[in-house]
Amino acid sequence: MSDITILAIESSCDETAAAVVKNGREVKSNIISTQIPIHTLYGGVVPEIASRKHIERINQVIREALKEAGATLRDMDAIAVTYGPGLVGALLVGVAEAKAIAYALHKPLIGVHHIEGHISANYIEDKDLKPPFLCLVVSGGHTHLVRVTDYGKYEILGRTVDDAAGEAFDKVARAIGLGYPGGPKIEEAAKRGDASTVVFPRAKVGDSAYDFSFSGIKSAVLNYINARQMKGGQIVPENIAASFQEAVVGVLCDHAAAAMDEFGADKFALAGGVAANGALRAGIEQICREKGAKFYCPSKLLCTDNAAMIGAAGYYSYLAGRRDDWSLNAVPGLKLGA
Numbered sequence: 001m002s003d004i005t006i007l008a009i010e011s012s013c014d015e016t017a018a019a020v021v022k023n024g025r026e027v028k029s030n031i032i033s034t035q036i037p038i039h040t041l042y043g044g045v046v047p048e049i050a051s052r053k054h055i056e057r058i059n060q061v062i063r064e065a066l067k068e069a070g071a072t073l074r075d076m077d078a079i080a081v082t083y084g085p086g087l088v089g090a091l092l093v094g095v096a097e098a099k100a101i102a103y104a105l106h107k108p109l110i111g112v113h114h115i116e117g118h119i120s121a122n123y124i125e126d127k128d129l130k131p132p133f134l135c136l137v138v139s140g141g142h143t144h145l146v147r148v149t150d151y152g153k154y155e156i157l158g159r160t161v162d163d164a165a166g167e168a169f170d171k172v173a174r175a176i177g178l179g180y181p182g183g184p185k186i187e188e189a190a191k192r193g194d195a196s197t198v199v200f201p202r203a204k205v206g207d208s209a210y211d212f213s214f215s216g217i218k219s220a221v222l223n224y225i226n227a228r229q230m231k232g233g234q235i236v237p238e239n240i241a242a243s244f245q246e247a248v249v250g251v252l253c254d255h256a257a258a259a260m261d262e263f264g265a266d267k268f269a270l271a272g273g274v275a276a277n278g279a280l281r282a283g284i285e286q287i288c289r290e291k292g293a294k295f296y297c298p299s300k301l302l303c304t305d306n307a308a309m310i311g312a313a314g315y316y317s318y319l320a321g322r323r324d325d326w327s328l329n330a331v332p333g334l335k336l337g338a
């Protein structure tokens with residue numbers, strides 16, 4: 001089969017990214033322009049600013065991706081772009097750009113689900129990984145425990161009924177004065193903290209035994225802080241960070257272990273920004289060892305938002321014959337498997 005090279009574009013949140021990916025697994029370039037320093041000033045992502053920055057950066061990011069890959073737009077076999085879920089204004093920038101390129105150069109256009117991209121990041125560094133496998137997708141907007149039954153085919157076992165795991169990290173970080181983005185800051189602070197400081201509820205929730213709820217853990221942190229302050233006591237951010245991280249990682253690991261038992265999985269993959277968390281990686285890896293499953297996890301750069309993962313997912317959509325037309329639009333609330 002001849003080689004397929006895809007230009008992939010990602011602009012769903014606060015990263016403007018473009019990548020050139022060959023045959024779904026070989027990353028020729030992966031350019032990420034992050035807006036984190038700008039949004040940090042406001043304590044979180046400001047959607048209007050995100051859209052404006054994507055517009056300012058996207059052409060340059062694509063040019064850099066092509067240059068680094070030693071390729072031109074004409075060498076591309078298809079253009080893949082994240083069309084949801086995410087911030088509508090941010091998504092629209094990438095979608096409009098991809099449509100313009102595909103239209104002008106008569107190239108196939110492939111809309112990619114952002115979460116499918118995160119899952120597919122695992123294909124890039126682990127060339128032997130093939131479905132079926134179980135995957136825990138934990139990002140700023142999503143927490144899904146998924147059975148990947150085939151390329152592009154997903155059965156959702158459980159999802160969060162309230163906050164996403166990353167969202168909880170970000171909110172707790174803000175509450176204890178660590179700033180944005182919370183995940184890496186909590187992880188750093190947790191290394192110096194005592195995890196037995198705050199005791200958290202660990203109730204099972206939702207319709208499925210695999211559903212998650214993180215708002216209870218987040219509220220417990222806020223209640224703990226209020227109670228301490230009312231009594232005139234000090235809070236130790238490192239201790240709260242350590243306790244919170246242990247609680248979240250504990251829930252994620254428990255669900256992962258139960259799914260491995262039920263489905264007899266021999267492969268388990270982590271994906272999404274929170275998969276960059278060392279405690280979570282170590283926890284899931286340990287469970288995989290105990291259950292005899294092979295553990296997969298992208299490197300940290302491929303866990304957080306990037307376009308290489310969109311190129312990987314786009315490739316398998318391309319092989320499945322999926323093409324989008326000029327009516328492709330941003331879908332902020334896009335569901336997995338839709």
Ligand code: KG4
Nearest residue numbers: 139140141166183184273274276277304305
């Ligand atoms: O996947 P991602 O880049 O964007 C979304 O699709 O949401 O994930 C971003 C999320 C943020 O909530 C961030 O705090 C979290 O991933 N995150 C982490 C770590 N690095 C990023 N959470 C915990 N530990 C980390 N080291």
Ligand code: ZN
Nearest residue numbers: 139273304305
């Ligand atoms: Zn993401």
